Each structure stands twice: as C-alpha cells, then as structure tokens.
Amino acid sequence: MIHLYKELQPKDHFDIILPPSLSSKERQLLTLFYQPLTGPEPISLYLTLWAEGEDPYREGLNHYYLMNVLDMPIGKVFQARIALEAIGLLKTYRKDDGENRFFIYELIRPLDPELFFRDPLLSMFLFSRIGEQAYRKLRKRFIKQIDKTAYKDVSRTFTDVFKPIDTNVPQEFREAEMKSQQSHYPFYYEQFDFDLLLAGLSEQLIPSSVFTVEVKEWIAKLAFLYQLSPLDMQKIVILAIDDDMNISLEGLKKAARDYYKLAVSKEVPKFEKTFETKPPQEQKQLLTKEQELIQYLETTPPIQVLRDINDGKEPMPSSVEIAEDLIMKHGMPVGVVNVLLEYVMLTTDMKLPRKYVERIADHWMRKNIRTAKEAMELARTERDQYLKWKLESEAKKSSSSYKKSYKNVREEKVPEWFYKQKETNKEEEQQANIDFEEERKRILQKLGVVDG
Numbered sequence: 001m002i003h004l005y006k007e008l009q010p011k012d013h014f015d016i017i018l019p020p021s022l023s024s025k026e027r028q029l030l031t032l033f034y035q036p037l038t039g040p041e042p043i044s045l046y047l048t049l050w051a052e053g054e055d056p057y058r059e060g061l062n063h064y065y066l067m068n069v070l071d072m073p074i075g076k077v078f079q080a081r082i083a084l085e086a087i088g089l090l091k092t093y094r095k096d097d098g099e100n101r102f103f104i105y106e107l108i109r110p111l112d113p114e115l116f117f118r119d120p121l122l123s124m125f126l127f128s129r130i131g132e133q134a135y136r137k138l139r140k141r142f143i144k145q146i147d148k149t150a151y152k153d154v155s156r157t158f159t160d161v162f163k164p165i166d167t168n169v170p171q172e173f174r175e176a177e178m179k180s181q182q183s184h185y186p187f188y189y190e191q192f193d194f195d196l197l198l199a200g201l202s203e204q205l206i207p208s209s210v211f212t213v214e215v216k217e218w219i220a221k222l223a224f225l226y227q228l229s230p231l232d233m234q235k236i237v238i239l240a241i242d243d244d245m246n247i248s249l250e251g252l253k254k255a256a257r258d259y260y261k262l263a264v265s266k267e268v269p270k271f272e273k274t275f276e277t278k279p280p281q282e283q284k285q286l287l288t289k290e291q292e293l294i295q296y297l298e299t300t301p302p303i304q305v306l307r308d309i310n311d312g313k314e315p316m317p318s319s320v321e322i323a324e325d326l327i328m329k330h331g332m333p334v335g336v337v338n339v340l341l342e343y344v345m346l347t348t349d350m351k352l353p354r355k356y357v358e359r360i361a362d363h364w365m366r367k368n369i370r371t372a373k374e375a376m377e378l379a380r381t382e383r384d385q386y387l388k389w390k391l392e393s394e395a396k397k398s399s400s401s402y403k404k405s406y407k408n409v410r411e412e413k414v415p416e417w418f419y420k421q422k423e424t425n426k427e428e429e430q431q432a433n434i435d436f437e438e439e440r441k442r443i444l445q446k447l448g449v450v451d452g
Contacts, residue, residue, distance in 0.1 A: 008078045010064035010327045010334060014103035016053035022109065029110040032138060034087060036129040037122070042083040044070055046090070049105055064328055073299045074334055081105075099331065113142035120221050120253050121187070124269065192220035196230040197237070206237060210247045218249055222256040225269055235259060290376075290417055297342075297372040298335035302327070305338045309345055319352050326361055335372035336364060343379050346415050348390065359389050376417055 027047075035043045048069055052058055066077050084090035088111070093104040110116075117123050117139060127135045194216065198208070211219075223233050239255035240247050260269075297305070302323035306315035323341060326332045332340075344357050363382070369375050379386070 008063060008074060008081075009101070009331065010067060010074050011062055011329075011331050012101045012103060013060045013062050014105055015061070016049050016058075017104060017106040018050065018053040019107060019109040022050060022107075026110050029113070029116075030089075033113070033116055033122075033126060034089065034110060037125050038080075038083045038087055041070070041072065041076060042080040042087075042089075045077065045080040046084055046107065049090075049107055053107065062328065064324065067301050068303070071301075073301050075299050113138075117143060118249070120218060120256075121225055124225055128269065187217075187221060187224075192216075192223055193230045194219075197233055200231065200234045201237065206241060207245055210241070210245065214249065215247055215252065218252055222252065226256055226260045226264065227269070228256070228260070232259070232263075293417060294335075294372045294376070297338040300334075300338060302334065302337050302341060305341055309342060310350070318354075322352060322354055322357055326357075330361065330365060332361065332365065333370055336369050336375045339372050339375035339379065340364070342415055347386075353390075356390055360386055 030043055030046060045066070048066065052061060063074060063077060066072075067074060070077065070080075072080070081090065081092065085092060089108050091106040091108060093106070095102045111119070111122070116126075126138075130138075194211075197219070198211075219233055219237070222228070222236070223230070228236070233256075236252070236255045236259050237247065239259065240252040242248065242251065300308075303315065303320055306319055306323065307313065319341075323337055326337045326340070327334065340357065340361060341352070344360065345352055348356070364375060364378065367378060369378060
C-alpha cells in the first residue's frame with residue numbers, strides 16, 4: 001500500500017451520492033452489524049461521507065480533507081474505502097483527466113436486519129467476530145419473531161392480480177432482473193464451477209429446476225465461506241434436498257454447516273482482509289532503521305511529521321499551508337513531502353523558508369521523485385547544491401561572508417539517515433584507498449618471512 005499514487009492521492013477530488021433519506025436506524029445497523037466486520041475506520045469514512053453528502057452547498061472536496069478529518073494517512077483512507085466497497089456499502093466511480101483524477105462515491109444503504117441475517121456470508125462473518133451470545137442478542141433486538149404456525153398464507157402473487165399485455169420480455173430486461181436478484185455486495189457466483197457440480201448429479205436425483213439464481217448464489221457463497229470444492233457441494237446439495245424435490249435456502253445453509261463440522265472443523269470459519277496479511281516474523285526483524293523510517297514517512301500525514309519534528313508541539317499554520325500546497329497544488333506524494341519537510345527543518349535550525357522549500361520541491365518534481373527513498377537519496381547526492389541555494393535565499397552578503405557562512409552551514413544538523421549514508425560512503429572510500437602492497441609486506445614481516 002506504499003505506492004498509492006497509482007490508485008489514490010490526497011489532491012484527488014471527489015463528489016458524493018447519497019441514497020434517499022438515510023435514518024437513525026441505518027446508523028444503528030452500521031455501528032452494530034457492519035463495524036464488527038470492517039473495523040471502525042471504514043465506518044468512520046462512511047459516516048463522514050454521509051455528513052458531507054447532506055450539505056447542499058458543499059464545494060469540491062479532496063482526499064487531503066478526509067485525511068485531516070479522519071486523522072488517517074492516505075493509505076488508511078484507501079483501505080477504508082475498499083473495505084466499504086467489498087462489504088456493499090460503497091460504489092466508487094473514477095474519471096481520469098490528464099494527471100488529475102476525479103471520483104464519485106455513492107453510498108449504499110445498509111441491508112435491513114432480516115436480509116443481513118439470512119445472508120450466509122455476512123451472518124457467519126458477524127458470528128465469528130462477536131460470538132454466539134452477542135449474535136443472539138442482536139437477532140432478538142432486530143428480528144421480531146411472530147409465531148405463524150397456526151396461520152395459512154393466503155397472499156396473492158403478482159400474476160394472480162395482474163395480467164401482462166405482452167409476454168415476450170426483451171432479453172435486456174431479463175438480464176436486469178437477474179442482476180437485481182444478486183447480492184447487495186460484490187460477489188460473483190459465476191466464478192464457481194457449476195458444470196463440475198452438475199456433472200455428478202443426475203436429473204433423477206436432483207432436478208436441474210431446483211438450481212434457481214438464488215440457490216446458485218447461495219451455493220457459491222457457502223463454498224467460498226467454508227472453502228469447499230464443487231464435489232463437496234454435491235454432497236451438501238443432496239443433504240439439502242427435501243421430500244418434495246426442493247431446496248430451501250435455510251436447508252442448504254444447515255447442510256453446509258453440518259458437513260463442515262463433520263468433515264473439516266468444529267470451529268467457525270474466520271475472515272481476514274487480504275491487504276492486512278502480516279509478513280512473517282523473520283522478515284519483520286530484518287527491517288533496518290532506514291526501512292522503518294521510510295515506512296513511517298510514506299504512511300504518516302505531513303502535519304503529524306511536523307508535530308514529531310517539533311517534539312509534539314502543534315505546527316504553525318504557515319508550515320501546514322506549505323505542506324498542503326505541495327500536496328494539493330503541485331501533486332507531490334506524501335512521502336516525498338515528508339522527506340522534504342524533515343530535511344529543510346533540520347538543516348535550517350528548525351526553520352521552513354517557503355522559497356527554499358519550493359526551490360527544492362521544483363527540483364524533485366522535475367526529477368520525477370515519487371517515493372521517500374528516492375527523495376532521501378537525491379537529498380544526499382545534491383546536498384552541496386541545496387546548501388548553495390539556501391545561502392542564495394538569505395540576505396545578500398559579501399563574497400568573504402559567503403565563504404565563511406558556507407563553512408558553518410556544512411556543520412549544521414542534518415537528518416540521521418543522511419549521516420548514516422555518508423559514513424557508509426566514507427568506509428568504502430577508506431577501503432578503496434588501502435595500499436595493499438604495503439599491507440602485504442607488513443604481514444610478512446610479522447610472520448618473519450623474507451619477501452621473495
């Protein structure tokens with residue numbers, strides 16, 4: 001998630017589309033149903049977009065604003081966004097206009113409790129996160145159980161009341177109907193191998209008519225949830241078929257759960273975000289201090305970097321404005337801006353001269369510097385040139401004063417990563433300057449061996 005300039009940058013603008021009349025009930029569903037699944041950061045993003053979307057006078061918003069409101073680096077904002085997309089709470093549309101990108105964020109209404117609990121993936125995901133006791137408590141609170149066993153369903157269907165004028169429905173309307181029957185979050189059941197599933201089921205045993213769109217969708221979801229193959233799902237379908245040669249969704253869900261407990265594990269399956277997979281412990285220990293610093297600079301908002309450099313004190317508005325201009329007006333990546341801020345402040349006695357900053361920034365932009373590591377390496381190689389620029393930006397002085405000042409500036413404090421590289425280069429130079437012939441004679445003399 002470090003090179004996010006390919007996906008998302010703080011300067012990118014966005015607009016918001018809201019569903020009609022979101023209510024306090026939806027807010028409860030977000031907090032109690034969806035937050036355990038995604039964590040608090042995606043829900044904070046959803047609520048922020050909701051609040052901004054209700055402002056009829058809002059102007060063009062950008063992602064740097066979201067970074068400040070949510071107190072998240074751009075990487076966290078991106079991860080929160082894709083988590084909302086995956087769970088079915090957000091649709092994202094993007095338009096590229098040269099180097100500029102524009103987004104539309106369409107908020108999706110949360111599923112009502114009954115649909116949520118019926119969905120095999122969402123309900124099991126929630127169960128694995130909050131446990132059985134809290135899960136039952138939520139069901140009791142939001143699902144009102146009414147005993148209908150003594151009643152008979154006498155409701156008329158649509159076709160009982162209405163008669164179509166033309167039964168030749170165009171193909172595009174049929175496709176639209178099938179799409180409307182799919183889940184409310186992006187899950188493509190066509191990726192499941194239904195051909196292999198049906199190849200092992202005879203028409204006499206399981207009629208093909210039972211495989212409706214909804215049943216096929218549930219088969220694919222249950223196979224994904226329990227990590228079962230089409231051959232495993234054949235057995236589950238056979239277990240779920242009733243005496244009337246029908247398959248109910250609840251029966252299918254129960255058969256899959258029972259098969260999983262018997263054949264795989266008694267523990268409920270768990271979910272993990274793909275972008276949060278932790279690296280092996282061995283790799284984590286191999287990170288150098290410089291690599292840790294690069295990761296910090298790439299993922300931390302500039303305002304926090306300014307606070308850290310200043311021992312936790314809030315930076316002046318002028319310093320924050322410089323950082324925001326570099327990101328918003330000039331499109332510099334966050335990691336590059338952080339390196340620039342640290343380098344300038346530590347080489348100018350904690351000052352941040354705008355002209356000096358902009359001159360170095362212009363150089364880095366023309367060099368197409370996109371990462372913190374590239375910026376650090378360029379700062380090392382071009383330090384003498386940057387010192388010269390610094391002196392030129394100060395008050396005009398005489399030539400002798402210039403030389404004296406230049407000598408003093410070279411002794412000023414610079415970031416730790418700069419000295420580290422300098423020391424490495426110095427050791428390499430010393431090794432290159434060793435007189436190997438003299439060293440050989442010295443060793444032979446110690447051993448009492450006459451050369452030749």
